[in-house]
Structure formats: C-alpha cells, structure tokens
Amino acid sequence: MAFFVTTVGFAQKINSDSLKVEILGLNDKNQHEQSILVLDRIIGNSSSTAQDLFHAYLLRSLTYKSLYNYTGALINLDLAEKSGQKTDFAEAASSRVLIEKLFIYFDTKRNDEFTALLEQVTPEKLKHIDGETRAFYECIMGHLEMHKGNYSVANTIYDYCIMLLEKENPKHLPIVYKVKVELYNLMGQQDKAIAAYEKGMSYAEQFGIDLYKITMLETIIYFYADNGNYKDAYLAQLEVTKQRRKYDAANRSGKLNDLEKELQQQRNDITLKNRKYMTIALTGVIVLLSALLFLLFKLLKSNKQRRVLMENEVVHMRARLESYVNRKEHREEDDNGLLNLEKYDLKRRHIEIINLIREGKTNKEIGNTLFISENTVKYHLKIIFEKLNIDNRSSLIK
Numbered sequence: 057m058a059f060f061v062t063t064v065g066f067a068q069k070i071n072s073d074s075l076k077v078e079i080l081g082l083n084d085k086n087q088h089e090q091s092i093l094v095l096d097r098i099i100g101n102s103s104s105t106a107q108d109l110f111h112a113y114l115l116r117s118l119t120y121k122s123l124y125n126y127t128g129a130l131i132n133l134d135l136a137e138k139s140g141q142k143t144d145f146a147e148a149a150s151s152r153v154l155i156e157k158l159f160i161y162f163d164t165k166r167n168d169e170f171t172a173l174l175e176q177v178t179p180e181k182l183k184h185i186d187g188e189t190r191a192f193y194e195c196i197m198g199h200l201e202m203h204k205g206n207y208s209v210a211n212t213i214y215d216y217c218i219m220l221l222e223k224e225n226p227k228h229l230p231i232v233y234k235v236k237v238e239l240y241n242l243m244g245q246q247d248k249a250i251a252a253y254e255k256g257m258s259y260a261e262q263f264g265i266d267l268y269k270i271t272m273l274e275t276i277i278y279f280y281a282d283n284g285n286y287k288d289a290y291l292a293q294l295e296v297t298k299q300r301r302k303y304d305a306a307n308r309s310g311k312l313n314d315l316e317k318e319l320q321q322q323r324n325d326i327t328l329k330n331r332k333y334m335t336i337a338l339t340g341v342i343v344l345l346s347a348l349l350f351l352l353f354k355l356l357k358s359n360k361q362r363r364v365l366m367e368n369e370v371v372h373m374r375a376r377l378e379s380y381v382n383r384k385e386h387r388e389e390d391d392n393g394l395l396n397l398e399k400y401d402l403k404r405r406h407i408e409i410i411n412l413i414r415e416g417k418t419n420k421e422i423g424n425t426l427f428i429s430e431n432t433v434k435y436h437l438k439i440i441f442e443k444l445n446i447d448n449r450s451s452l453i454k
Contacts, residue, residue: 070098070104070107070108070111070112072107072111075094075098075111075112075115076111076115078094079091079094079095079115079118079119080115080118082094083118083119083122084227084263084264084265085264086266088119088122088123091115091116091119092116092119095112095115095116095119098111098112099112099113099116105143106139106140106142106143107139107143107144107145109135109136109139110136110139110140110143110149113132113133113135113136113139114132114133114136114152114153114156116132117129117130117131117132117133117136117156118156120132121159121160122267126160126163126164129156129160130157130160133153133156133157133160135424136149136153137149137150137153138427140152140153147184148184151181151182151184151185152184152185152189154173154176154177154181155177155181155185155189155192155193157169157173158170158173158174158177158193158196159192159193159196161173162196162199177193186224187220187223187224188220188221188224188225188228190220191217191220191221191224191228191232192217192228192231194213194216194217194220195213195214195217195231195232195235197213198210198211198213198214198217198235198239199235201213202235202238202239202242207239207242207243210239211236211239214232214235214236214239217232218232218233226259226263227259227262227263227265227268228268229255229256229259230256230257230259230260230265230268230271230272231268231271232256233252233253233255233256233259233272234256234271234272234275236248236249236252236256237249237252237253237256237275237276237279238275238278238279240252241279241282241283246279246283249279250279253272253275253276253279256268256272256275257269257272257273260272266299266302269299270296270299270300273292273295273296273299274296276288276292277289277292277293277296280292331450397410400443400444401443402440402443405426405436406436406439406440406443408426409422409426409433409436409437409440410440410452412425412426413449413452413453414452414453419433419434419437437449440452
C-alpha cells in the first residue's frame with residue numbers, strides 16, 4: 057500500500073491514479089473494509105493535502121456506492137467537494153463531484169435532484185472528466201433517449217460508450233450491455249438482447265466482479281418475464297438471490313460503518329491521552345508557580361521597602377491561580393450542572409459549536425457538521441472562551 061504515497065518535507069503526496077487502482081481493485085474483490093482502512097490513513101493524517109483528501113473522499117464515496125450505501129456516498133462527495141475547492145484544480149474537482157452525484161440520483165430515481173443537476177452539466181464541465189466517467193455519463197444519456205422512444209439514437213450512444221470503455225476500462229462494459237438488453241427488448245430484437253446479456257455476463261465473469269453479475273442477472277429476469285418465459289425468469293431469480301447473499305451488500309455496508317466508528321474512537325482515545333498529558337503538564341506548572349510564590353514571600357521579608365509591591369504581585373498571582381482552580385465552583389450553572397449559556401452574550405453559531413462540543417465532537421467533526429473549516433471552528437472557540445472566561449473546552453462539558 058505504501059507504493060502510492062511519497063513524502064516531501066512534512067507534506068504527504070499521493071499518486072491519485074495508483075490509489076484509484078488499488079481501492080477499486082479491492083472493491084472488485086469485495087475487500088471494502090481494507091479500502092476504508094487505506095483511505096482512513098490519508099483522511100486521518102494531518103499532513104494530507106487538500107488534493108490528497110479530495111481523492112480519498114471521492115474513492116470512499118465510490119466504495120460506499122458499490123454497496124448501495126448512497127447516503128454514505130453522498131456524504132463523502134460533499135467532503136470531497138469541500139476539499140477540492142482548496143486545490144489548484146477546483147473546477148475539475150467540482151465537475152467530477154457533480155457528475156458522481158448525478159449518477160447517484162439517477163440510480164436512486166430521485167428525479168427532481170437528477171434533473172436539477174443535469175441542467176448544470178455543460179460541455180465545459182464534461183471536459184474535466186476522464187473517458188471512463190464520460191462513458192457512464194453517456195450511458196445515462198442513452199437511457200434517456202431510449203425512454204423517449206429514440207431507439208436508434210440510444211443504440212448509437214451505447215455503441216459509443218462501449219468504444220470508450222473498451223479503451224479505458226473494459227471491466228465496466230456490463231453496465232452498457234445491461235441497457236443494451238433493455239433496448240433490444242423494446243425494439244423486439246430478442247436474439248440481440250440475449251447476445252448482449254451473454255456478452256455482459258462474460259465480462260463480469262472475466263473480471264470477477266460480483267456486483268456486475270448481479271446487475272446482468274436482474275436485467276435478464278425482467279427480459280424473460282416480459283417475454284413470458286417465467287421458467288427462466290424464476291431460475292435467474294434463484295441465481296440472483298444466491299449471488300446477493302454472497303455479495304451481502306447490507307452487511308458489508310454495516311461493517312464499514314462500524315469500522316469507521318472504531319477508527320474514530322481510536323482517534324478520540326489519542327486525543328484523550330494527549331489531554332491527560334496536558335493535565336499532568338498543567339499540574340507541574342501549578343506546582344512550579346506555587347514554589348515561586350513561596351520564594352517571593354521569603355524574599356519580601358528581607359526588604360521592607362519592596363514588601364508592599366511584592367505582596368501585591370503575590371496576591372495578584374495567587375488570585376489568578378485560585379480563579380483558575382476554583383473557576384468551576386463560581387460559575388453559573390443550569391439545571392444539568394452545565395455552564396448556563398443564557399447568562400452570556402453568545403451568537404447562534406457559538407451556541408451550535410458549544411452543543412456539538414457537549415456531544416463529544418472534535419473540531420474537525422464540528423467543521424464538517426457546520427460546513428466550516430477547522431480553523432474557523434478554532435476562531436469561534438477563542439471568542440467563546442473569552443466571553444465565558446474559561447481556558448478550555450472541558451469547562452463547557454463539566
């Protein structure tokens with residue numbers, strides 16, 4: 057896995073093409089959890105660049121999509137878009153995210169969202185996508201023409217898609233042959249429909265992609281049923297059930313969610329560990345300050361003239377120390393024992409951030425939730441600390 061990552065100074069540089077080959081290869085072998093682990097190393101690395109994050113989130117979206125987890129796919133596309141805006145290829149990144157969302161809305165039959173996005177697709181945006189993605193897009197255009205009754209136009213588009221995928225990545229050809237089966241059936245050319253099915257299935261078996269085997273089988277079920285061949289439709293249905301049980305998309309998707317939660321918990325544990333070290337360090341500082349106070353007190357005894365000035369300084373330092381140690385005891389609390397926010401002049405954004413902190417969210421998670429950067433979250437926290445007269449986020453939840 058290390059072959060696609062090189063280090064330049066402290067910044068991580070990823071070969072996006074090699075990463076794509078690795079992740080999609082793992083997905084084709086149904087090793088989706090391994091894909092998530094590889095991508096998490098990039099997403100969880102503070103040295104990853106915006107470009108690295110864009111490619112990682114995009115591939116994580118495709119991983120979830122391959123398991124029919126379209127919600128997870130869309131969430132990661134939004135994250136990819138945010139990261140992509142910080143790169144020097146922002147327009148290309150935005151175009152790719154737009155097309156991938158278009159595919160999801162088409163697959164899930166969310167027609168309103170699909171139509172709205174399709175209107176945003178311009179020839180200029182299509183220039184930014186690769187041949188493989190262009191083939192998927194054109195396949196949808198052929199599907200639209202087919203359902204308008206423009207069979208000849210649709211067939212020409214599908215042939216163009218086949219040409220693109222034979223050149224770019226033939227393992228995806230079952231996608232086109234699937235719709236070829238539907239088209240030939242509508243045209244009354246059943247022999248060609250069967251031939252398209254056999255060709256699509258042969259590619260699915262050649263590349264060992266279970267998802268495409270299921271796709272081809274589901275297509276032939278509808279073909280057989282539409283032509284009154286219920287026996288073969290039933291047999292194909294049995295095989296689909298077998299293949300779906302083997303693929304087990306729902307269970308795999310659930311495992312990915314559990315894995316991501318576990319990885320997040322590991323990061324939280326590291327954060328808590330760092331806080332523990334900070335507490336120890338702070339205790340050392342307090343002890344040191346106490347020792348200094350005692351020394352100052354001794355020195356004051358030797359010089360009466362400087363005594364008043366030094367005592368004032370000691371009192372001041374002691375007051376600050378006691379204020380720090382006893383601050384929780386003197387603050388105004390609500391019925392739940394939390395800091396009563398109504399007593400302070402806080403903006404709505406500040407309240408949102410405080411509530412997310414009380415839910416245990418990290419700065420990065422807060423930023424993702426509110427669609428703001430992590431630096432903006434830190435800026436708001438600085439203002440919150442000043443208004444509430446506290447030094448850290450722990451005071452917000454205790």
